[in-house]
Amino acid sequence: MKRRAIIKQKSTRFITYFYFFLLVYTLAALIWWGISLFHQSEIITESQQRYLRLTVDSLQHPALFQQEMARIAHEEQMRKFKYWGEGITFLLVILIGAAYVYRATRRQILLSRQQNNFMMAVTHELKSPIAALQLNLETLLKRKLDPEKQQKLLESMIAETTRLNHLCNNMLLASQFESRQYQMIKEQLNLSELVTQCVLQQQRRVHTHTFVSHIDQDVWIKGDMLTLSLAINNLIENAVKYSPKGSTVEISLHKDQAMAVVSVADEGSGIPDAEKTKIFDRFYRIGNENTRKTKGTGLGLYLTKKIVQEHRGMIRVLDRKPQGSIFEIAFPLTRDLIS
Incomplete structure (x- = not known):
């Protein structure tokens, strides 16, 4: 049991590390592509400005030249605005999705651990009264006891069966509550x-x-x-x-x-x-x-x-x-x- 728990713990750590590695890689890729897009936008702007200088004489047509330069600068600003908007949107989607997945995974891991503890606890809870009942029954079967000792053993057996019944009622009622099948009679x-x-x-x-x-x-x-x-x-x-x-x-x-x-x-x-x-x-x-x-x-x-x-x-x-x-x-x- 301990070995299985250690293996499960190592597996959980591996999944956690791998998850954070993917998250960091995704964020790094998003930042890298953002930087690349901004660099590409600067190259486009420089190319457009260079072409404008070759095709339009700034001395003969200063108004047209300034108008085209303003248009090129505006297009660059719009591209940057689009990159920032899309980048922030993708970043928020990634972070929200990562937080949701991490929370759901963590909750599932905790629930799995609790269920494992529950199974171990139920095993102990069931074995103890069953062992006590078996011992008392064997004692009554193999030995001739006076009425007072028999009465004590019978009372002990009744207490153990009541304990088992209470445990079964708890488990059954919990299952019915989860499935919304229990109908209370108020x-x-x-x-x-x-x-x-x-x-x-x-x-x-x-x-x-x-x-x-x-x-x-x-x-x-x-x-x-x-x-x-x-x-x-x-x-x-x-x-x-x-x-x-x-x-x-x-x-x-x-x-x-x-x-x-x-x-x-x-x-x-x-x-x-x-x-x-x-x-x-x-x-x-x-x-x-x-x-x-x-x-x-x-x-x-x-x-x-x-x-x-x-x-x-x-x-x-x-x-x-x-x-x-x-x-x-x-x-x-x-x-x-x-x-």
Whole structure:
């Protein structure tokens, strides 16, 4: 894998160098032809002036001579104006085209790298729960365990299957969003109950963090229950991934004027300002799969933003003091239930 990555990196460098070589060669050729045309224009002007001196006597016909000289000078100016206009036009076309091609190529290279990281991440995400399920099943099959240990193994297996199901839902929903095939079923729903259920699910699955919730009651919005629960769970899981074990994850829901605001705060290392807009891009994760310790596919925050936008909401990330991050999502309250 590393060898393939090195080969791909060298290939990318070669393409970049070759692209800039062609661009510089094209610009140099344009400048060279421009200089040649200006030189040729000067030669034409000198030839016309020489011919005029041979055919028209400047002493006998001074007015005609001056008129012809002025005409020759005007023609030279018009040629130079045409050369400048065409040259600048070609230069702008070349630069705009080069910038567009470079931007598209760079975007494609970055997307390819992100997809490569995504495939590596998905491989790890799939292998871990599958290995855990296989180990637990073999343990149950080969050994006679007391009911308490069996119960723990079964709970662990349920947690792993839930994790697999959540991963599959993320991947499927991302594909449907990209192809615009997913149809949301929006209905009046109690966001307070939905957030409470999400917190309880995380508390049953995660025992390495403390969950603290502050949820206002009877907060109603119009939305799709499946995607909203997925978005809230993504934010909570993201807070768990990027905060140390034993820390506290705080979830709150409150009304702010005509909006219902859900916030998830963690005690992690925070997010640099330069990364705060990038983390919502598809497949994007801070760092790379070789150096990153936390699990994930780079789809969670991307899907969350998509879901929030489909509900005419807003999403943002803030710094938490003294450390950590706060993710906020806001949805319009149902008009007849705003209080």
